[in-house]
Amino acid sequence: MxxxxxxxxxxxxxxxxxxxxxxxxxxxxxxxxxxxxxxxxxxxxxxxxxxxxxxxxEIRPLPFSRDTIMQLVMATLIPFTPLLFTLFSFEVILDRFIGIVF
The missing domain is CATH 1.10.287 (Helix Hairpins)
Structure with a gap:
């Protein structure tokens, strides 16, 4: 900086x-x-x-932002969603998601 x-x-x-x-x-x-x-x-x-x-x-201390990290995480996790639905029911996934978020 x-x-x-x-x-x-x-x-x-x-x-x-x-x-x-x-x-x-x-x-x-x-x-x-x-x-x-x-x-x-x-x-x-x-x-x-x-x-x-x-x-x-516009110089930042890191060459990436929080948004960039979130995009990378989402791009990495999205291909795994079909696998999740074969292992767990929608209700179980929704309950866990709500538990994590709230």
Missing amino acids: RAKRTGLREYGALAAEYTSGFERRWLHTVDRDGETLLGSADIQSLADLGNAYAVIK
């Missing part, structure tokens, strides 16, 4: 500096050297910087 904090701090500072320069150039000046915002590399760079910052914000 240190990498996330460092990345957010460094990219945050870079983004603040870049957006200040972007604002000065495109919002607070009249002289833009004949360049228009449409087609300017500045706007694409701003979007790229925002995307890079968003990726850093």
